[in-house]
Amino acid sequence: MSGAVRVGLVGYGFAGSVFHAPVITSVPGLELTKVVERRSAKSKARYPWVEVVHDAADLYADDAIDLVVVTTPSTDHFTFVRDALLAGKHVVVEKPFTPTAKEADELIRLAREQGKVLSVFHNRRFDGDFLTLRELLRQELLGELMEAEFRWDGFDPVLRSTNWREGSEPGTGVFYDLGVHLLDQALRLFGAPASIAGDVRMQRANATAHDYFDVVLQYDSGFKLRLKSSKFIREPLPRYALYGTKGAFVKYGIDPQEQALIGGAQPSAVRGWGKEPREQWGKLNTAVGGLRVEGVVETIPGSYMDYYRNVMEHINGQAELEVKPEEARLAIQLIELALQSSRDGRALPVPFAEASPIS
Structure with a gap:
């Protein structure tokens, strides 16, 4: 096919209304x-031209819909994606892909059989700080990496809500919700590790889903990458910290796109979308041509629109798919291994360690 791609959105909760509809x-x-x-028509207030239906079956039966975007809770992803593929639709699904690698495998197989595009919304590949970090590594400005730490913290020590993310079903908890982003970034930059050691816990009173993780990815080169998240970090720690034979890069803060979207911004209407203020730029301390260099690095502007633009171009046969379902499936397998490692209290080998970096 070529030309316009008509989109049907399943779900208009936080993910659908904040991250997907404005970007699409x-x-x-x-x-x-x-x-x-299911029980409202809130989307028409912002997008008066859309048709609101109360059952996904009405979406699947519409021959005019080319692409279905699934933004339901992760516990329901498998069913909605399966049904959309069986209806002959291309599919984008919110992360995490599925609660298990086995379910991901089944959906990947089904997409191939149906000849349809399947992708997972790993939008954090399009964060400005991650794009900047990737470019620093491409230019080898840090030398050979020895160790690094990626974090996603906050201060929320009292469990107040009982939404699905805080439930006890498979696919819930902070490791699936936020950890999957960090794992996807790790795979994007470095490929699969040789081993993984996980410490995944419930720290807050009355928690039923894990709200803390400390996961170490060990590579054959000796490089060690630590991924962490805690609800008890009142004083911010670096989002990214990388240390190599030439120097270091340390970056605080979160990509500004999220807060802009939460505030109701429309990306296409904002000049300089994704541009980060200077005070949030990361610090580089390294050597270039025998000279000591220390200063800040301007953050490359992020753009979640690039994710959806790539999906559209791939559907139209104009580009390779940026976020492949097989890549998202690897992140789910790493989650399963880390959870097993946490239960066993020991590091586990990664059976797909020969996988090369995705970038």
Whole structure:
């Protein structure tokens, strides 16, 4: 096919209304056409042209819909993605892909059989800080990496809500919700590790889903990458900290796109979208041509629109798919290994360690 891609959105909760609909409607060539909302029609207030239906089956039966975007809780991803593929639709699904690698394998197989595109919304590949970090590594400005730490912290010591993310079903908890982003970034930059050691816990009173993780990825080169998240970090720690034979890069803060979207911004209407203020730029301390260099590095502007633009171009046969389902599946397998490692109290070998970096 070529030309406009008509989109049906399943779910208009936080993910659907904040991260997907505004980005989809900011990409020329994507047409948000129909939205599934079970008990409301909130999407029409912002997108008055859309048709609201209350059952996903109405979306699947619509021959005019080319791409279905699934933004339901992760506990339901498998069923919605399966049904959309069986209906002959291309599919984007919110992360995490599925609670288990086995379910991911089944969906990947089904997408191939149906001849349809399947991708997972790993939007954090399009964060400005990650794009900047990737470019620093591409230019080898840190030399050979020895160790690094990626963190996603906050201060929320009292469990107040009982939403699905805090539930006890498979696919819930901070490791699936946030850890999967860090794992995807690790695979993107460095490939699969040789071993993984996980410490995944429930720290807050009355928690039923894990709210803390400390996961170490060990590579054959000797490089060690630590991924961490805690709800008890009141004083911010670096988001990224990398140390190599030439120097170091340390970066604080979160990509500004998220807060802008939460605030109701429309990416296509904001000049300089994704541009980060100077005070949040990362610090580089390294050597270039025998000279000591120390200073800040301007953050490359992030763009979640690039994710959806790539999906559209791939559907139209114009580009290779940026986020492949097989890559998202590897992140789920690492989650399963880390959870097993945490239960066993020992590091575990990674059976797919021969996988090369995705970038």
